[in-house]
Amino acid sequence: MDITKLFRRDLRDLRPYEAVDSPEALAEIAGIPAEDIIKLNANENPYGPSPRVKQALGNYGSYHIYPDANQTAPRRALEEYTGIPAEHILVGAGADELIDLVLRATLEPRDKVISCPPTFGMYSFSTQVIGGMLISIPRDKEFQVDLPKVKKAMGTMTKVIFLTSPNNPTGNSITEDVVLELLEEDILVVIDETYFEFSGQTFAHLVPEYSNLVVLRTLSKWAGLAGLRVGYGIMAPRLLQLLMDIKQPYNINAAAEVALLTSLNDLDYLMHNVEAIVQERERLFTRLSLMRGIAPRPSLGNFLLCDIANGKALPVFRGLAQKGIFVRYFNVPRLKNSLRISIGKPEHTDALVEALEQIFKEL
Ligand SMILES: Cc1ncc(COP(=O)(O)O)c(C=O)c1O
Structure with a gap:
């Protein structure tokens, strides 16, 4: 039989999420060993997790037991870390899972979701997979959210808007007046603070006041746990209950839970690395600013979006890849x-x- 006849029709046009290649695949492209590549394409933490995580994972004795579906210990630990009561905190397999859960909890067929590109691709991807309708309202020239256009686009079937602060890939944050104005609307405002620890700016303190605000965070970046998949959402207890009810019961695996608890007990070490990354961001910014052909934009994340002169972004990307340095081209x-x-x-x-100096010389 033609198996595709059984597939959901609206998934036929799905544009799959473009995940980054594995280090092994990148090594093959560059023709060098995987340990020699310089991977600057997924905003990962170059220092990795706390060394205590490896130790704790090795010592953990209950891998044969299902993890706690209620996430009691992780939520308590996150309460201490965030200063926000645990009744507002839900843990997920990365911020990605929380994006998916929020949409699965709210969207009925054809309900609308607003995203403001250029931004993180998972909002549009998950909306499509769930069967919602994506409304893209491009950011303005300075990559700020275009509030008048966003408000104009909102209709009765608009359920969710995704804001990202600082935004990936543009590095700028959202202003409080835009957030407050959107919170007055009858929609769920999701602020993705994946890069919070690098920016120090948050809207999480508004959650107890606004039942339509969700703040997403992750341990992928600052805590170096991207491979273990652990993030969390801060939201109204009533919404949290629904997400708790619809999630896979054991969404946080035992290793991720151990890594989260251990990381939150080693904050001095991890925050020291965050500071090193922020300092390095500023050093790279200065060095790139002094070069011809490339212009970095200020960023509050652990990445810089750089404009490349004369339409040469792709040749520069390829030139770097040949030298074993992988950055992100969109x-x-x-x-x-x-x-x-x-x-x-x-x-x-x-x-x-x-x-880059070599490549620009040869271009
Ligand atoms: C804005 C944003 N949100 C979410 C994620 C994914 O986070 P996680 O690894 O916790 O799923 C990323 C990863 O790059 C991101 O840039």
Whole structure:
């Protein structure tokens, strides 16, 4: 039989999420060993997790037991970390799972979701997979959310808007007046604070006041746990209850739970690395600003969006890849002259700058 006849019709046109290649695949492209590549394409933490995580994972004795579906210990630990009561906190397999859960909890067929590109691709991806309707309201010239256009686009079937602060890939944050104005609307306002620890700016304190505000966070970036998949959402208890009811019961696996609890007990170490990344961001910004052909934009995240002159973003991307340095190129019209570069260790900055100097000489 033709198996595709059984597939959901609205998924036929789905544009799959473009995940980054594995280090092994990148190594093959560059023709060098995987340990020699410089991976600056997924905003990962170059310092990795706390060394205590590895130890705790090795010592954990209950991998044969299902994890706690109520997430009691992680939620308590996150209450201490965030200063927000645990009744507002739900843990997910990365911020990605929470994006999916929020949409599954709210969308009926054809309900609308507003996203403001260029931004993180998972909002549009999850909306499509769930069968919602995506309304894209492009950011203005300075990559700020275009509030008048957003408000104009809102209709009775608009359920959710995603705001990202700081935004990936543009690095800028959202202003409080825009947030407050949108919170007055009858929609769920989801603020994705995946890069909070690098920016220090948050709207989480508004959650107890606004039942339509959800703040998303993750341990993928600042705590170096991207591979273990652990993030959390801060939201009204009534919404949290619905998400709790519809989630896979054991969504946080035992290893992720151990890693989260251990990380939150080693904040000095992890925040020291966050500071090093922020300092390195500023050093890379200065070095790139002094070069011809590339212009970095100020950023509050662990990455810089850089404009590349003369339509050369793709050749520069390829030139770097040949040298084993992988950054992010987005194949969308608005970003076709840009590259997003994640912040690495100082030696990665030096190698990147040297490679760019060579590439620009040869272009
Ligand atoms: C804005 C934003 N939200 C969410 C995520 C995904 O986070 P997680 O690894 O917690 O799923 C990313 C990852 O790059 C991101 O940039």
